Amino acid sequence: MKFSVTILGSSSASPTTSRFQTAHVVNIHERFFLIDCGEGAQMQMMRNDINFARINHIFITHLHGDHIFGLYGLLSTLNLDNRRHELHIYGFNMLKYILNDFLKYFGNEFKYEIIFHAVNVRYHKIIYEDKDITVETIPLKHRVPCCGYLFREKIPELNIRKKMIERYNLTLAEIVKIKDGYDLMTEDGSIITNEELTYRPYTPRSYAFCSDTEYSKKVINITKDVDLLYHETTFAQNLLKMAKQTGHSTTVQAAEVAKEANVKKLIIGHFSSRYNDLDMLLHEARSVFPETYLAKENEVFEIELERFKE
């Protein structure tokens, strides 16, 4: 029941000698989701032993090169790896045309299908759902159409406390009803509430990815109480004006979003290449939100499962 985030790249517009451009891999129950795909993402995935065949969904936040130029190489390598199963790519509508142009020149021999899903970046909406998770868009404020993505485990099914099965000698039909949330009426007509009979086995976990964006109240509202928030921090606080001009955030702004949204943990990243010393950025953010951590290449952030006993 893993839920982890691997940082493939922490740099912004330009890479540095040690920092790749934006890409994160989310592992939820051993299924892998790629968010953004900066240049070199495929190499970084190899370094982190991520099995390319298990990536079936790629979510792109916006169409700036530092978030997508790794797609070309990755898509080509998937073909060289003899991929046959579909790959789903989510992003702003124009990405469809960029991909089509790419496929026109380089996709003739592709043996797998790319299915593009246009995302309306202006609305907060569930855009992906399977039996375990949902993915929601988070509208962001950037120079071009841009949205983040919020990954949530679904609320797990109710478990029935074993001692209740024995105590009330529950039938299979009663168990099914109780698992659906119903109370139990005993033979003597008394009501046993569903809460007494059941428990949630664990708390569903959540990860919100927000890059690139100015400080935004909407982000705070949508990411309320998430376990892990990645919020871009292109600049230190003294470059607040430049952050605003370029549609980015500072350390303190990212930390304020985390604080106001009451998240458990904050990762900052998308650092301007002007910074060699990232500890200074970390220090600034921690002065507002102590549970802040730096995005670093090949670092894995685990969200622990909080299990409940009967």
Next chain:
Amino acid sequence: MKFSVTILGSSSASPTTSRFQTAHVVNIHERFFLIDCGEGAQMQMMRNDINFARINHIFITHLHGDHIFGLYGLLSTLNLDNRRHELHIYGFNMLKYILNDFLKYFGNEFKYEIIFHAVNVRYHKIIYEDKDITVETIPLKHRVPCCGYLFREKIPELNIRKKMIERYNLTLAEIVKIKDGYDLMTEDGSIITNEELTYRPYTPRSYAFCSDTEYSKKVINITKDVDLLYHETTFAQNLLKMAKQTGHSTTVQAAEVAKEANVKKLIIGHFSSRYNDLDMLLHEARSVFPETYLAKENEVFEIELERFKE
């Protein structure tokens, strides 16, 4: 008077955790030429302290992704670096359309001009010339139109031996004539040959880049006697058949080209990602051509200047 080659990437179709895709930087007299531009080339250039502003010419061998997917990021970074001067890109005609599509989506804010030069990959021809060097195409045999590039220093001007200036009390007019290759007629009517009067200060150096290609006689003819030959070696000798099928060369084939062309030194590269141990490839090539070296990321091959004394 530097003449050196820096290896940015040594991998073929897929990168590995340690090997980037093809890209070499040629430094001739502190002017830099980029040949091919695999994914991650810009990061590798940074690691090798190559000043992006000094790259004015990029030569592309062919339009497979592992040779060009680094262009997108590099061209974007050049713009972020506030480049204002022209960038010249040489390659097969279709690259123009690929670049135009790229610029359509990502080039709106570019502040420098990209000048594309279509290369006829089927002919051996000088396609670039400046005061110091020429660059010739080398037609290659691959699955798609493909050519290598041969960089040659021009033959340096004749120097006049100082003692001859004194001995014959040469006038400025006579010196100009002699430097142009004329003999000298002395007052007593005897002829002093130009060879006695002058010397070449150094031997012009040369570097031939051949990727991707099958074994080719044409390559041997064109690269005759070059100082340094890079020849792709995607496969070990036991995969000769696969090499032929995919339009590539083996260790032994590359070494045979080097031997038959009588080059001074051979670099092999473009290694299939199946090989972890490259020493085996080196060993095979050296059994035919001892002066063989492995292309390794961030390795610099210097071609020493052979100066002649008066």
